[in-house]
Amino acid sequence: MARSLDGLTFAPVSDQAPGQVGTRTRFAYHEEAGGIWAEYAGGDVVRGYLVGTREGDRLDFRYVQLRTDGTTASGHCVSTVVEPADGRLRLEETWEWESRPGSGTSVVEQVIEHAP
Template sequence: MIDYDGRSFRNTGYPAGEDAPVGHYRQDGDLLWADFDGGPVRRGSLNGRVEPDGNLEFAYTMVLADGEVVAGRCWSTPEFLDDGRIRLNERWERYGAHSDSGESALEEVRT
């Protein structure tokens, strides 16, 4: 199982140097949670679990800069980059008035 505790991940949909959402992950056994903000996200959080193969399944909520409240679900598949960092390939769905679905990616940020 991959240990995500203490790792941070940045949304790859933003150019380098631009403010982008960054999540700070915590883990206890298979329990996963994170807080994130940046870019258009004022505050976000997720709660879910880590599967034995390192895949993630979680629910998320966030408040955007324009005041919109968003909730959804996500499934992430880890990929190890050549430099040892992790890339999370995400498949997500959003619920409510602005329901949507799609794919995105996050890459580990080393501090």
């Protein structure tokens, strides 16, 4: 059985192009009955949301974001949930802007919060 994303926080492993998500961006995921959604912010993103579905280890969602320069952008992403040996979850993503030209791949990994 695939592990739930509900309540997990993810962060990109590397920066993307300016105006996109970067290592300071944090995604707070939720999951229920095959639906997924997340709020995200940080770096060049003031506020972002994604919503979609999960079937097994495949996520399919749309995203929209407000950037620090006051512009908005939206797109589509398909991700594969991977569980590396260290026990964290990783999302290997293929995305495409719908509001402008451009596409690419990225990886986000589960952030493990350490107690002080």
